[in-house]
Amino acid sequence: MTIFLELKEKLKEIYAEYGTYILPVLKFFLALAVFQSINHTLDYVPALGNIFIVLILSLICAIIPLNGMVFFAMVLILLQCTGVHILAAAFGAVLFLALWVLYLRFAPGEALALVLTPLACALHIPAAVPIAFGLVGGPVSALSVSCGLVVYYFMRLIVERIAVLAAGEEIDMLNFVRTLAEGVFQNETLLVALICCAVTLLVVYLIRTLDADYAWQISVIAGGIAYLVIQLAGALFLELDVSVPTLLAGTVGSCLICFVLQLFVFGGDYSRSKMFRFQDDEYYYYVKAIPKMAVSNPKRTIKTISEEEPREDGDSDGNETADEHETYDTEEVLKEYTVGREEPDVQGSGNMDLRTGEIPEIPEELLARYGAPAGSGQDGETGNKAKDAGEAEQGQRPEQASGETDPEEQRKDEYFQSVDFEEKLTDTLKRL
Amino acid sequence: MLSKERIRQMTALARYEQEEGKKEMKISRYYKNDYVGLMLLKNFFLTTIGYFLVLGLLAVWKIEWLMEEIDSIDLRLLVVILVAAYAGMLVVYSLLTIFLSLNKYKKASKNVKKYTQRLGILLREYDREERRANARKPARKM
Numbered sequence: 001m002t003i004f005l006e007l008k009e010k011l012k013e014i015y016a017e018y019g020t021y022i023l024p025v026l027k028f029f030l031a032l033a034v035f036q037s038i039n040h041t042l043d044y045v046p047a048l049g050n051i052f053i054v055l056i057l058s059l060i061c062a063i064i065p066l067n068g069m070v071f072f073a074m075v076l077i078l079l080q081c082t083g084v085h086i087l088a089a090a091f092g093a094v095l096f097l098a099l100w101v102l103y104l105r106f107a108p109g110e111a112l113a114l115v116l117t118p119l120a121c122a123l124h125i126p127a128a129v130p131i132a133f134g135l136v137g138g139p140v141s142a143l144s145v146s147c148g149l150v151v152y153y154f155m156r157l158i159v160e161r162i163a164v165l166a167a168g169e170e171i172d173m174l175n176f177v178r179t180l181a182e183g184v185f186q187n188e189t190l191l192v193a194l195i196c197c198a199v200t201l202l203v204v205y206l207i208r209t210l211d212a213d214y215a216w217q218i219s220v221i222a223g224g225i226a227y228l229v230i231q232l233a234g235a236l237f238l239e240l241d242v243s244v245p246t247l248l249a250g251t252v253g254s255c256l257i258c259f260v261l262q263l264f265v266f267g268g269d270y271s272r273s274k275m276f277r278f279q280d281d282e283y284y285y286y287v288k289a290i291p292k293m294a295v296s297n298p299k300r301t302i303k304t305i306s307e308e309e310p311r312e313d314g315d316s317d318g319n320e321t322a323d324e325h326e327t328y329d330t331e332e333v334l335k336e337y338t339v340g341r342e343e344p345d346v347q348g349s350g351n352m353d354l355r356t357g358e359i360p361e362i363p364e365e366l367l368a369r370y371g372a373p374a375g376s377g378q379d380g381e382t383g384n385k386a387k388d389a390g391e392a393e394q395g396q397r398p399e400q401a402s403g404e405t406d407p408e409e410q411r412k413d414e415y416f417q418s419v420d421f422e423e424k425l426t427d428t429l430k431r432l
Numbered sequence: 433m434l435s436k437e438r439i440r441q442m443t444a445l446a447r448y449e450q451e452e453g454k455k456e457m458k459i460s461r462y463y464k465n466d467y468v469g470l471m472l473l474k475n476f477f478l479t480t481i482g483y484f485l486v487l488g489l490l491a492v493w494k495i496e497w498l499m500e501e502i503d504s505i506d507l508r509l510l511v512v513i514l515v516a517a518y519a520g521m522l523v524v525y526s527l528l529t530i531f532l533s534l535n536k537y538k539k540a541s542k543n544v545k546k547y548t549q550r551l552g553i554l555l556r557e558y559d560r561e562e563r564r565a566n567a568r569k570p571a572r573k574m
Binding site for chain 2: 177186277278285287
């Protein structure tokens with residue numbers, strides 16, 4: 001999961017920086033896939049299947065809006081239909097025009113769903129599109145998905161029935177036209193697919209918009225189940241020819257694709273950088289607007305507070321052994337404690353600096369435990385001095401004795417919790 | 433002289449002009465009723481075309497039945513049904529168009545208002561800068 005999140009952050013960064021170039025490239029590949037899929041399904045005019053024509057069309061589609069890709073795809077389908085029969089192309093033209101006039105004009109920004117639906121059907125993952133557009137779009141996407149399904153089933157109709165009829169020596173025109181219309185209006189498979197996709201999309205959309213934990217993940221699974229159940233019910237009650245293993249594999253594959261998609265889409269703002277040009281009386285302005293990005297995961301630096309740290313530059317000759325170094329340090333610490341009591345750390349930074357002598361106070365508990373009871377020698381002296389200084393400070397700052405917690409005091413406490421003074425003092429006492 | 437605040441405002445204005453502003457500024461030029469009326473007129477023509485296209489496709493589907501039953505069909509009833517279907521379709525699509533165009537107009541007006549406010553801020557920035565420039569100029573001695 002973390003890998004996906006990191007990858008998402010990287011993708012957002014890349015898209016924000018190079019979105020201007022990435023988008024046309026993606027559109028080019030999408031157009032190439034769509035046109036190749038159409039030519040693969042309807043291969044009746046060999047000239048249109050020429051790779052150079054497909055590449056040129058894809059290049060054009062890369063720089064025009066997605067609606068242009070839809071237009072070119074429709075034209076390609078109709079031109080391929082002319083290879084079967086001119087009536088098939090005419091029927092297709094009327095059908096596409098009716099779809100645009102009655103449905104697509106209400107969903108002008110949903111061209112992607114229309115383009116992707118036939119592609120997903122050809123790849124046997126038809127559930128991927130309604131689930132994906134339930135996640136990223138809204139209920140209006142159902143119109144585009146439905147239109148995409150009609151286009152796909154029209155292509156299948158041409159391949160499976162019309163091409164066979166047209167291949168005959170004598171064509172019964174009446175039967176030919178009736179078969180075309182029947183293939184659209186009396187196609188139970190298409191009807192089930194339409195209901196299935198619309199319901200799946202709405203289920204995913206409704207669950208995704210719920211204020212619940214894991215709503216996005218649940219919506220993907222629920223969408224997959226809804227698609228599967230409706231398809232199986234359709235196959236059972238309308239006696240449709242459905243390959244259950246293909247349906248299962250396709251739905252599971254669609255769910256997996258959409259699951260990965262929701263990881264990238266959820267909470268992702270793929271705003272891209274844009275170029276603007278404007279002018280006033282004095283200047284021409286060429287502005288590149290780059291979206292602000294949140295810093296992903298700042299690297300954590302663990303700062304180890306120890307007495308060796310400040311002495312790095314002081315011992316540059318490196319003649320001292322590790323043992324000597326440690327002895328010196330611990331003694332220095334004890335001395336500094338004494339000094340520290342007399343000159344308490346005003347800044348309260350929490351970091352001990354041996355060179356500047358900014359040492360925080362020693363807690364009384366520690367002194368009482370190790371230094372204070374001793375009556376003779378250096379140890380006792382140190383302990384007494386510290387205790388005296390502690391009493392003096394108590395006198396100076398009565399508000400601390402009354403139990404009020406000062407932020408400075410809190411920081412000092414935190415510092416003492418982080419350094420193991422007990423061990424250091426025990427070692428020093430043993431050596432002495 | 434270049435001003436950071438002024439460039440920020442101008443960039444925001446240019447962004448709106450190049451994106452949503454293209455359509456929304458055209459919409460906001462109309463009065464609300466005029467815009468909705470225009471959309472309804474457009475809808476009337478498109479729905480009529482769509483209706484006849486669908487009717488044609490349905491006629492093709494039932495062409496055999498039509499040819500067989502053409503003599504026995506009650507033409508008056510058929511015409512009434514077709515007109516009723518057309519009227520129903522027109523009403524549904526008109527209501528949908530009114531709802532969508534009102535929403536669109538509301539959104540466009542709101543965004544254009546913001547755009548105009550920003551334009552005002554930009555003009556004030558220019559005025560302020562001009563006043564500053566005038567103040568810097570040494571007064572002419574009479």
